[in-house]
Amino acid sequence: MGVKLGLPPVAGPDARLFILGSLPGDASLAARRYYAHPTNQFWRLLETAIGEELQPVSYEERLERLAKRGIGLWDVIASASRRGSLDQAIREVQHNRVEHLLNHFPDLQAIAFNGLMAATLGRKIIGKAPRGIALIDLPSSSAANTRPVEEKSRFWAVLGSFVQQ
Numbered sequence: 004m005g006v007k008l009g010l011p012p013v014a015g016p017d018a019r020l021f022i023l024g025s026l027p028g029d030a031s032l033a034a035r036r037y038y039a040h041p042t043n044q045f046w047r048l049l050e051t052a053i054g055e056e057l058q059p060v061s062y063e064e065r066l067e068r069l070a071k072r073g074i075g076l077w078d079v080i081a082s083a084s085r086r087g088s089l090d091q092a093i094r095e096v097q098h099n100r101v102e103h104l105l106n107h108f109p110d111l112q113a114i115a116f117n118g119l120m121a122a123t124l125g126r127k128i129i130g131k132a133p134r135g136i137a138l139i140d141l142p143s144s145s146a147a148n149t150r151p152v153e154e155k156s157r158f159w160a161v162l163g164s165f166v167q168q
Contacts, residue, residue, distance in 0.1 A: 007032060008082045009099065013066055014075025019112045020165040021104055022049070025120040026080040026093060027147075036062050037076050042146035045117070048155055049074075062074040072166040073110065077101065079124045095122065101128050111136055113165040118143030137165070 009026050030040035038045035039062075046065065050057040055073060057065050069076065072107045081099040104111060113136065114129070116122035122140040138164070142148055142155045 006082050006084055006095070009078045009080055010035065010037060011076035012075060012099075012107070013037065013069070014077070015073070016068040016108070017073055017110050017167075018070075018075035019073035019110050019167065020115065020162060021075040021077060021108070021111065022051065022115045022141075023121050024076075024078045024117045025124070026078055026085065033113040033152050037065055038144065040146075043144055044146065044152050044155065045144035045150065048144050048159045049162070051156050053166050054163065069071060072168075073102075075108070076168055077104075077157055079121045079128065087152065096124070098124065098128055101125055102130075105119050105129070105133055109164060111126075111140055113162075114138040115141050117141050118148070123147070134155040135164070 006066070007026065014021065016087065023159060028040055046057045055068055055072060057068060077099060078098055079099060079101055081091065082097045083093045084095040085093045098149065104114065116125045116139065118141070126138060129138065142150055142158050144155070
């Protein structure tokens with residue numbers, strides 16, 4: 004079981020919302036793209052939350068649309084050992100410096116955590132959020148989280164209030 008290295012952050016300088024996952028799965032790491040596995044519901048959930056068509060367009064176009072809306076993507080974990088793609092198998096964690104988001108993005112209004120592991124680790128790293136910045140725990144977009152997508156969408160809907168129109 005080798006060490007898996009995450010992806011770099013994707014964001015414009017005016018990002019208002021960051022969505023942080025735990026560590027990309029094997030399909031995403033192989034493709035070097037966030038949420039690349041076809042069963043991951045991330046793009047569907049985010050599309051519904053922000054009212055922006057994301058699923059039918061290319062990955063590059065998705066990232067451009069997110070940047071225009073002030074949305075950044077990153078992960079809480081920089082590297083870890085993991086067999087497969089499940090969060091439960093993550094070991095020997097090295098964190099990303101997610102607390103730096105608070106200082107380097109002056110327009111930041113919210114950090115959303117995609118899944119329990121991202122929320123648990125992210126909140127531990129950040130500590131108490133500074134005034135004016137919301138920390139939001141979301142149900143995982145992974146298909147391994149068997150909660151119905153319609154139910155997940157109700158939680159993800161709050162993200163729409165933090166994006167540029």
